[in-house]
Structures are given as C-alpha cells and as structure tokens.
Amino acid sequence: MVSERLIPVADSPAPVPASQAVVTRFAPSPTGYLHIGGARTALFNWLYARGRGGKFLLRIEDTDRERSTPEATAAILSGLRWLGLDWDGEAVSQFANRDRHAAVAREMLRRGSAYKCFATQEEIASFRAAEEAAGRYPLFVSPWRDADPATHPDAPYAIRMKAPQRGETVIEDAVQGRVVVRNETLDDMIVLRSDGTPVYMLAVVVDDHDMGVTHVIRGDDHLNNAARQQMVYAAMGWPVPVWAHIPLIHGPDGKKLSKRHGATAVGDYQAQGWPASGLRNYLTRLGWAHGDAEFFKTSQAIEWFDLAGIGRAPARLDLRKLESLCGQHMAVMEDAALLHELDGYLAAAGRPPLAGTPRDRLSRALPAVKGRAKTFPELLEKAFFALAERPLAPDPAAAATLDPEARALLASLVPQLQNADWTKPALEAILSAAAAAAGIGFGKLASPLRAALAGRTVSPGVHDMMLVLGREETIARLGDAAA
Numbered sequence: 001m002v003s004e005r006l007i008p009v010a011d012s013p014a015p016v017p018a019s020q021a022v023v024t025r026f027a028p029s030p031t032g033y034l035h036i037g038g039a040r041t042a043l044f045n046w047l048y049a050r051g052r053g054g055k056f057l058l059r060i061e062d063t064d065r066e067r068s069t070p071e072a073t074a075a076i077l078s079g080l081r082w083l084g085l086d087w088d089g090e091a092v093s094q095f096a097n098r099d100r101h102a103a104v105a106r107e108m109l110r111r112g113s114a115y116k117c118f119a120t121q122e123e124i125a126s127f128r129a130a131e132e133a134a135g136r137y138p139l140f141v142s143p144w145r146d147a148d149p150a151t152h153p154d155a156p157y158a159i160r161m162k163a164p165q166r167g168e169t170v171i172e173d174a175v176q177g178r179v180v181v182r183n184e185t186l187d188d189m190i191v192l193r194s195d196g197t198p199v200y201m202l203a204v205v206v207d208d209h210d211m212g213v214t215h216v217i218r219g220d221d222h223l224n225n226a227a228r229q230q231m232v233y234a235a236m237g238w239p240v241p242v243w244a245h246i247p248l249i250h251g252p253d254g255k256k257l258s259k260r261h262g263a264t265a266v267g268d269y270q271a272q273g274w275p276a277s278g279l280r281n282y283l284t285r286l287g288w289a290h291g292d293a294e295f296f297k298t299s300q301a302i303e304w305f306d307l308a309g310i311g312r313a314p315a316r317l318d319l320r321k322l323e324s325l326c327g328q329h330m331a332v333m334e335d336a337a338l339l340h341e342l343d344g345y346l347a348a349a350g351r352p353p354l355a356g357t358p359r360d361r362l363s364r365a366l367p368a369v370k371g372r373a374k375t376f377p378e379l380l381e382k383a384f385f386a387l388a389e390r391p392l393a394p395d396p397a398a399a400a401t402l403d404p405e406a407r408a409l410l411a412s413l414v415p416q417l418q419n420a421d422w423t424k425p426a427l428e429a430i431l432s433a434a435a436a437a438a439g440i441g442f443g444k445l446a447s448p449l450r451a452a453l454a455g456r457t458v459s460p461g462v463h464d465m466m467l468v469l470g471r472e473e474t475i476a477r478l479g480d481a482a483a
Contacts, residue, residue: 022054034079079266101198113235273376278326287315327374361386385454398451406448411482452481
C-alpha cells in the first residue's frame with residue numbers, strides 16, 4: 001500500500017468546488033467479465049452519488065480495440081443491472097471520443113506544456129538498457145524536450161507531457177490520506193502516439209473533465225496514476241476531482257483475489273443463486289463501515305455511505321458472512337420480488353423456467369420456506385414438496401416411516417379431509433384428533449405425513465404443506481403413500 005499521498009502545490013490546478021453537484025463514474029474495460037472488485041467500485045460510486053442527489057455515470061473504456069468485445073460490454077451492463085445499479089444517461093464509449101482526446105494533446109502542445117518527441121522505440125530501448133546497466137532507474141529523458149523547433153526532422157513524432165523535474169506532487173486522497181510523489185520519478189508520459197492515437201492516461205482525464213466528474217472513486221491500483229493524470233489537469237487549467245482510491249479485495253487467505261478463491265465474476269454469483277440484495281449489502285460492508293451495522297437495506301446504505309467510512313486495509317472475502325446476509329435478505333424480501341429474482345437465477349444458471357402449477361405452488365410456499373434459505377438453490381430445495389410431481393419417490397429415510405401402521409393411519413385421514421375447511425386451524429384440529437385417537441404423539445403422525453407430502457423427513461410444517469398443495473393434491477399424495 002502507498003504510505004504517502006499527493007497534495008496541491010503552487011502551480012497545481014484548483015480542486016472541484018465543494019458546492020458543485022456530485023458526479024461519480026464507473027469506467028470498466030470491456031475485455032472480460034465484471035469482476036466482483038469492479039462491482040464493489042461501481043457500488044461505492046453509485047451509493048455516493050445517490051446519497052447526495054448527484055449523478056452516477058457509466059463509461060466503457062474500450063480503447064483496447066483488440067481485446068474489447070461487445071459480449072464483454074453486454075456482460076458488464078447485465079451485471080450492473082442485476083445488482084440494481086442504474087446509471088444516468090447513456091453509457092459513454094471512450095473510443096468514440098478519441099478525436100477529442102487528440103485535440104487536447106495538441107492544445108497542450110500549443111500551450112507549451114507538451115512537446116514533440118521524435119525518439120524511436122529503438123533509441124528509447126537503448127537508453128533504458130544503458131540506465132539499467134549503470135544501476136539507475138530507467139526513466140527515459142527525451143533529448144527533444146527542450147529542442148529548438150528548427151531542429152525538428154520531417155518524421156513521425158509522439159506528443160509528451162513536460163513533467164515537473166523538481167519538487168514533489170501532492171494529492172489529498174479521501175481514503176489513502178496524504179500521498180507524496182517525488183517529481184524526479186515522473187517521466188514525460190506520452191499523451192498522443194506517433195500514429196495519432198491518444199493514450200489511456202490522457203483519455204481518462206479528458207473524459208472525466210468533459211463528463212463533469214467531481215469524485216473519482218476507484219481501486220488503489222490506480223493511485224500512482226493520479227500524479228501523472230494531475231499533470232493533464234494542470235496543463236489544461238481544469239479543476240481536479242476528489243480522489244478516493246479504495247483498497248482491493250483479497251481472498252480469505254489474504255492473497256489477491258483469484259479464481260482459486262471461488263467465483264470472481266458477478267455473473268457467476270447470479271448463476272450460483274445469490275440474491276442481489278444480499279450481495280449488494282455484503283459488498284457495501286466489504287471495506288466500509290457504519291458503526292456496527294451489518295444487515296441493512298439499500299435505502300439505509302444510500303443514506304449512510306460516505307468516503308470517511310472506507311478503510312485503508314484490503315478487505316477479505318468471507319463467504320460465510322455473505323451467506324448470513326443473503327439469508328436475512330431472502331427472509332424479508334417481498335414474495336413477488338423473490339419470485340422475479342428466482343426467474344433471473346434460473347435463466348442465468350441455464351435451468352428451465354418455472355410455469356404453471358409448480359410456479360403457483362412455489363408462490364404459495366414462499367412464506368413457509370424463504371426464511372430457511374440463503375440462496376435460490378436452497379430455496380428450491382426447501383420448496384421441493386411444492387415442485388415435485390406425483391407419484392413421489394420417498395428417500396430411504398422417509399420410506400422407512402411408511403410402515404403398515406402408518407399407511408393405515410394416512411388412509412384414515414383421507415375421508416376426514418375431503419370435506420374439511422381448508423384452513424390451518426381446521427387442519428391442525430383434524431390431525432391432532434387423529435393422533436390422539438391412535439394413541440400416539442403428533443410427532444409420530446407428522447413423520448409419515450412428511451414422507452407422503454414431501455418424500456423426505458425434513459420439510460416445512462405439515463399444515464403449511466397441506467395449505468400450499470391444496471385439498472386435491474394433498475389427498476392424492478396421502479392416497480399414494482397409503483396404497
């Protein structure tokens with residue numbers, strides 16, 4: 001972790017006025033899936049903007065034309081939508097603004113804050129090799145920095161920034177604190193290549209300025225870029241945004257998060273059946289704190305979230321805590337919302353959709369099972385009785401409870417249920433009376449009832465199952481088990 005920070009110097013550009021409306025952005029590169037770390041960065045930006053009545057913008061940094069794909073862009077947008085992170089306006093393509101980026105580079109050249117560099121790749125490589133051989137840091141010093149324009153050859157050239165060569169550059173980071181960079185370690189970075197294409201470091205600053213971004217909230221792997229990007233702000237006389245570089249997410253072992261730690265793509269979490277609200281709660285809490293609050297709704301997160309609550313240490317992924325939070329969110333979700341998100345899970349997992357009778361039964365079963373599940377696969381497992389089709393095939397443990405005496409008892413219930421009021425109190429009275437008449441405790445009756453209705457020894461309460469299944473299906477399953 002960087003232990004120093006950058007602060008404004010005399011010739012540094014002014015910061016964004018505190019009174020200006022908050023504008024944040026998320027700027028992923030469409031070269032792969034939406035990583036869980038990127039999702040948290042987007043979430044922090046979204047929460048900060050939404051909590052202050054500001055704007056949350058989306059920019060697709062697609063300047064790497066060889067690796068950027070429409071499929072990756074679509075996956076990123078899908079992942080953000082699934083997490084419930086809406087953005088203001090249309091997503092912006094960085095590549096589409098390349099002419100604007102190049103124009104800014106030429107403007108800096110005109111102002112004298114940049115220069116034409118005619119050095120070839122071979123000359124640069126030779127210079128760096130000589131510096132390394134001499135035991136010096138291979139910071140390229142272009143011979144064209146202060147060259148007389150009259151000596152310029154008729155040859156292709158790159159445009160380089162004139163980096164400050166003495167003193168230090170200082171940035172006040174809202175998370176990392178004061179970071180100081182010695183200017184002698186900054187090179188004259190290229191802003192426009194000899195083929196006329198702008199570099200990423202320039203494009204980011206120009207886009208952030210043009211989009212009105214006031215707060216740059218991003219991973220601390222970009223912290224070192226801030227000093228170099230600030231040169232562009234200074235050269236153009238633009239206000240510098242508030243920097244907030246957040247620590248990365250590590251695995252449970254404290255090492256950089258990778259596939260060996262499990263799912264790293266947001267799409268994988270959806271396909272595995274984690275509820276979006278639970279993951280959103282967990283990611284908000286991952287590296288940020290509001291007192292001792294662990295479980296909270298998104299409306300509370302929007303109200304509470306601030307940059308001061310972000311820690312400086314890398315956060316560690318804890319799947320057990322994620323499970324706990326997801327279970328709490330599933331328990332309090334509205335049934336309609338839960339069913340809607342279940343549909344999304346089935347599609348993401350490549351499973352067939354639920355329709356017709358199974359879907360209707362599941363909808364009725366949700367109040368009885370949603371408080372006992374942490375993921376959608378668990379929810380479907382808990383609601384197995386509602387989704388199963390006759391004839392049920394009891395598992396070995398359930399089948400063992402269906403001895404002749406139990407079968408006879410189930411058969412005796414059928415005529416009593418045919419004209420009963422199909423309410424929980426009425427069903428409880430009938431079953432309790434049947435157990436008493438047989439001289440057994442209710443548990444002795446409940447076991448074969450579970451086997452008949454669910455085919456398992458563990459299930460929701462028998463009264464709840466009967467209400468979900470309805471009279472006709474309940475009687476039919478009892479008849480099957482008693483046969």
